[in-house]
Amino acid sequence: MTLETYLRERGRKILAPYLMCGFPSPQAFPDLLAGVIDAGADMLEIGIPFSDPLMDGPVIQRAADVALGNEVRPAVALRTIEALAPSVPFVYMTYYNPILAMGEEEFAKRARAAGADGVIVPDLPVDEATSWIAASRAQDLAPVFLAAPTTPRDRLEALVAAGSGFVYCVSLLGVTGVRASLSDRARDVVDAVRELTDRPALVGIGVSTPEQAAEACSFADGVVVGSAILAAAERDGVDAAVSLVKQMREAID
């Protein structure tokens, strides 16, 4: 089953926690992974640590630093995930240079071998992604593109045509992080995507609380939640992060 079919046939709003491989520690990461799946995650987004994450705010920057400080480098992250074999579909999130360094085809092959269903590369816009899209498709990996509040219609058409799996709808102008409220612009992005495709539209970046998740799910097909979960894990431990995911599940169902 393709990722898109899975998401569509799930029969409920999609809750997709973002985790950073190796965070809060290499020892605690498997517990967090298992915990958020138990708590009701439908899909995971798993970050592969990068040295210069320019689309990420302070929480995910710190998470990447912690992981890299524990020598969870890209190859280690791919092996870790392959060994853990998450029981729900997942997509990787990483920046382009580690993919380029490994070779696009090799990275796609290893990502697929580790069980990934797709990859999000936030610094690779659709304009520069031709060879990466081919490498992904050859491995049945979904290239997932981000649609932003600033994305005009012609670009949206191009990224919908090039991508698969789901459309990652960026809720606001900004990098990842915890926000006090859901941006008004999230709905506009989802509406614009809906005019072009029935592919699932998930809202991410800045979705921080169960209330915000529920609000986003009133118009979108689901949410991606990262910084809030990682901040909870960092501050209060794995159980607190898992508990937040549970509350989000309850709020959106």
Place this chain on the structure above:
Amino acid sequence: MTTSPIDIQPDEHGRFGEYGGRYAPEVLMPALLEVERAWRELRTDDAFWTELNTLRRDYAGRPTPLYRADRLSEHIGATVWVKREDLMHTGSHKLNNVLGQCLLARRLGKPRVIAETGAGQHGVATATGAARFGLDCVVYMGAVDMERQALNVFRMEMLGTKVVGVESGSRTLKDAINEAFRDWVANVEDTHYVIGSVVGPHPFPWMVKELQRVVGDEAREQMLAQAGKLPETVVACVGGGSNAIGIFSGFVGIDGVRLVGVEPGGLGLATEEHGASVSAGSDGVLHGARTRILQAPDGLIREAHSVSAGLDYPGSGPEHAYLRASGLAEYASVTDEEALEAFHTFSRLEGIVPALEAAHAIAWLLRERPSGDVILMLSGRGDKDVETVKNLASQDAPDGRPS
């Protein structure tokens, strides 16, 4: 014999050969396309050039002189002509780019500008341009650099700019650029990012080159007028590489003119403590462009090292990567120690305190002693570095090398 340079232009995708491109988050792509459209219009707009050239002359002090440095010439056995960007307003070549980009920001209707800075020279230039054009300005600067360039931080604040210290990563220029991009992602609708070098996603490497080429065009004309000939060698330091691209663009491809970019060798290329991305790095994507970068085999970016904050960056502009690959320019490096020695030697021989960045180009001249006529690109003045040099000298006498 050819006496005019090749006009190197990127292709429609912003590529210089295989380098360049536009590897940016989707949220910024519309803004980058808008900047490109605006630049395409401005670069053929006579009114824009008239306004910019008036500012260059009356506000910034262009043309800067080409000075025959007789004592240095005697010292190395060549004739050295110094392109005096240190005499430009704000003390470096950076204002050439900033004035153009402030006009661009005005054309785009953006009331706010942001910038990154390493040594503080680009930050000071942007703070200056922002004051002149009445724009709000925020400059991102690595916390390490704020310490080693405290005077420039104060200058920026006096000019009405907010300086934000960056505590992530290596806390230097690379991290300041990351943070400036994050700001731009959040504020792209009312903000223009005045990138300070020939780096970043298209159209920045191209636009910044075209705004800096005035240095090379002036130098070529001055050389012909003052020496009656073209130089055998043109030498400039390379961090991101805007001063080098500027001077090179006046001479690139002319028979018999050797272009040398001098990178920060730090503690030596045999160590990992350097910033020589063109000569000792490899191909990758950093800050929006495919170019030469310092990276681990798995694609994580390495931290650069240089005694000079302005060269302490693990990448260089894509056009430099192209010039290297095509053989149109060559790239060498000098160590921190050589640069510091050149800083002192040049100060004493010529009565000009050079920026530590430019001291790298001087150090190459002192070491390689090329013959004939040489143009030395003096990208900026060294007042900002006096304290750094003093501290290094007292830390670890007698050679001033950092411990």
